[in-house]
Amino acid sequence: MTQLVPPAPDKLLPCSFYQQPVTDVARNLLGKLLVRSHDGLRASGTIIEAEAYRGEEDLACHAKAGYTRRTAVMYGKAGTSYVYFTYGMHWMLNIVCEDTGFPAAVLIRAIVVVEGSDWVSDNRPSVSPKHWCDGPAKLTRALQIDGTHNGLDLCIQPDQLWVEEGIKIDDSQVNQTPRIGLGNVPEPWLSIPWRFHTSILNTLIPR
DNA sequence: GCGACGATGGGCT
DNA sequence: GCCCATCGTCGCA
Numbered sequence: 001m002t003q004l005v006p007p008a009p010d011k012l013l014p015c016s017f018y019q020q021p022v023t024d025v026a027r028n029l030l031g032k033l034l035v036r037s038h039d040g041l042r043a044s045g046t047i048i049e050a051e052a053y054r055g056e057e058d059l060a061c062h063a064k065a066g067y068t069r070r071t072a073v074m075y076g077k078a079g080t081s082y083v084y085f086t087y088g089m090h091w092m093l094n095i096v097c098e099d100t101g102f103p104a105a106v107l108i109r110a111i112v113v114v115e116g117s118d119w120v121s122d123n124r125p126s127v128s129p130k131h132w133c134d135g136p137a138k139l140t141r142a143l144q145i146d147g148t149h150n151g152l153d154l155c156i157q158p159d160q161l162w163v164e165e166g167i168k169i170d171d172s173q174v175n176q177t178p179r180i181g182l183g184n185v186p187e188p189w190l191s192i193p194w195r196f197h198t199s200i201l202n203t204l205i206p207r
Numbered sequence: 208g209c210g211a212c213g214a215t216g217g218g219c220t
Numbered sequence: 221g222c223c224c225a226t227c228g229t230c231g232c233a
Contacts, residue, residue, distance in 0.1 A: 051225070060225070062218095070218060087226050088215025094225085107225055127228095137226050181225055208233080219223085 007035060011164040015155040018078035022097040022104040026052040027176075027196045029095075031169040034111055036143040037160050043116025043143055045133055046166050049109035049197035051179045053094070056103060060185045063103030074103035079155040083140070083147060090137035091146045095154060095163075109136045109180070112201045130205050173200045 013032065018025055027050075035044040053061035062071050062084070073082045074096055082094040082105050094105040111133045113120050120142045124132045133139040140146065145161065154162045176193045 053225075062225080065219065068218075084225090085217065086224060088217080088224095090215095090226050092225065109225085135226070141227095179225070183224070185225095210232095211230085213229090214227090217224100220221090 007158060007162050007164055012158070013079075013155065013163045013165065015077065015079040018095060018097045018155070019099065020097065022052040022054045022106060023194055025095075025097045026050040026106045026194065027174060029106060029108070029163070030174060030196055030198050031167045033114065033164040033166040034108060034139075034143075035162050035164055036116075036145065038116075038119065038144065041116060041119065043113070043119050044164075045111030045113045045139070045143075046201060047108060047111050047163075048199075048201055049195070051107045051109060051196070052097075052104070052194040053107065053179075054098075054104045054194075059189045060179060060182050061103065061105075067103075071103060073151045074105050075101055076151070077153070079153060081149055081152045081154055081161060083145060083150040085147060087137075091140040092136050093140050093145050093149075107136060108139065109195075110134050110197070111139050112205055113142070169198050169200060173198045175199070 029047045029050045032047050033044050034047055056063050063074050073080055076096055077100050078097050080096040082096055084092055093108045096105050098104040120132055123142050133142050149161055175197050177195045178191045178193055179195045182190055
């Protein structure tokens with residue numbers, strides 16, 4: 001029988017964590033633990049890279065197209081998952097932020113695996129641990145996150161996916177750069193430094 | 208280690 | 221029909 005592994009109530013991040021300016025949330029997610037429950041077992045990783053996407057004015061944000069079937073969840077409640085499909089083969093995990101009705105989300109770009117490395121290893125065959133989760137589509141593959149995980153509440157009694165308190169990342173360990181992979185996006189959105197990452201955990205990744 | 212490039216399909220104009 | 225919030229593989233150093 002499967003063993004239930006709910007989030008520890010005192011560690012689960014509340015909705016209020018996400019109902020903040022999306023750039024603050026992206027910064028503050030560094031060091032937090034992304035948890036995937038699968039068959040009653042936990043797999044998790046510390047978030048080391050995240051990007052903010054904010055509003056219909058942000059021409060890198062999907063919400064630039066306005067309210068559509070795809071972007072609808074971004075207009076929903078803070079703490080909801082936004083998982084979308086791109087490049088014909090990749091799933092991306094975002095978390096909705098700010099006030100309901102205003103489209104904003106944080107893209108989780110990279111994690112360092114903490115729990116469930118056996119399962120992750122199975123999900124990333126013939127890939128070295130260093131590259132298991134060092135990209136947004138890699139971590140969704142590693143944690144088996146796909147379109148069925150779109151629109152989930154990650155705060156109120158989450159079932160398969162949530163975020164817990166983790167380690168403290170000091171400001172001196174946070175790098176801030178333009179967002180990755182934007183291509184044809186005009187300024188100022190192309191260069192606005194809404195990507196946050198830390199290399200403090202790099203030494204912990206086995207090769 | 209690094210740069211080039213093809214794969215591949217939904218969303219939107 | 222064009223555009224992607226990308227990845228893995230290949231060739232080369």
